[in-house]
Amino acid sequence: MSEKFRADEPGLLFDRHRDLRAPAIDTTAFDSADVITLDEGSSILHVRGLVIGHDEVLHQLTTLNWEQRRRWMYNREVDEPRLTHEYRDLTVAPAFLVELSGTLSEALGVPYDGIWMNWYRDHRDGTSWHADRPANTPQTAIVPVVSLGATRRFLIRPVDGGRSTSLTPAGGDAIVMRGRCQRDWRHSVPKQRTPAAARMSLNFSSTAQVLAGSDEPAPSLPNNTR
Ligand SMILES: O=C(O)CCC(=O)C(=O)O
Numbered sequence: 001m002s003e004k005f006r007a008d009e010p011g012l013l014f015d016r017h018r019d020l021r022a023p024a025i026d027t028t029a030f031d032s033a034d035v036i037t038l039d040e041g042s043s044i045l046h047v048r049g050l051v052i053g054h055d056e057v058l059h060q061l062t063t064l065n066w067e068q069r070r071r072w073m074y075n076r077e078v079d080e081p082r083l084t085h086e087y088r089d090l091t092v093a094p095a096f097l098v099e100l101s102g103t104l105s106e107a108l109g110v111p112y113d114g115i116w117m118n119w120y121r122d123h124r125d126g127t128s129w130h131a132d133r134p135a136n137t138p139q140t141a142i143v144p145v146v147s148l149g150a151t152r153r154f155l156i157r158p159v160d161g162g163r164s165t166s167l168t169p170a171g172g173d174a175i176v177m178r179g180r181c182q183r184d185w186r187h188s189v190p191k192q193r194t195p196a197a198a199r200m201s202l203n204f205s206s207t208a209q210v211l212a213g214s215d216e217p218a219p220s221l222p223n224n225t226r
């Protein structure tokens with residue numbers, strides 16, 4: 001084990017080891033990605049170990065101006081169970097995120113130009129069932145989500161309900177939703193009882209991908225789907 005992997009500091013993280021190597025991108029990770037077929041129109045690519053030093057990246061990103069959003073739940077306003085940050089203009093994002101976006105664009109053939117970021121502070125934070133807007137505008141879309149920090153469950157299930165498929169992306173992995181995942185499926189990161197350390201997810205978006213399908217009316221989604 002490299003000395004740059006550090007055992008957990010008490011109270012800070014629950015994962016056994018943290019990957020604090022200098023941040024880098026392993027482009028060869030795509031070569032050994034797993035394909036999870038959901039149905040004839042949708043699949044997921046699980047790319048393991050794309051980001052080297054993912055805990056260090058998470059640590060660096062904690063200094064951003066994170067937002068605590070609020071939302072209406074029934075008849076009262078509550079804090080969303082996570083912090084969020086967004087780069088609509090990638091050119092002002094940290095250099096590593098720009099590089100990561102470039103890598104994903106090249107590997108997946110989609111020009112990504114925005115990032116929606118979530119910070120799950122611990123196991124009590126999560127994201128409820130939803131599809132991504134506006135990536136649900138085209139009939140098909142390729143939506144990569146890169147995980148940093150703790151391993152959490154990422155669930156995806158048919159839009160009308162039914163059995164969910166459970167993925168467990170570790171820090172540094174990418175989950176790529178492909179095909180009709182934003183139309184026929186809903187995804188979530190559930191809150192859990194088991195203690196978990198901090199996790200961030202980087203959700204990449206592409207204006208070009210949305211515009212390519214802009215003649216197709218996007219199905220309406222309830223406001224509180226995330
Ligand atoms: O955190 C994740 O892995 C997914 C988050 C997500 O789906 C979203 O913010 O749209």
Ligand SMILES: [Mn+2]
Pocket residue numbers: 130131132187203
């Ligand atoms: Mn999403």
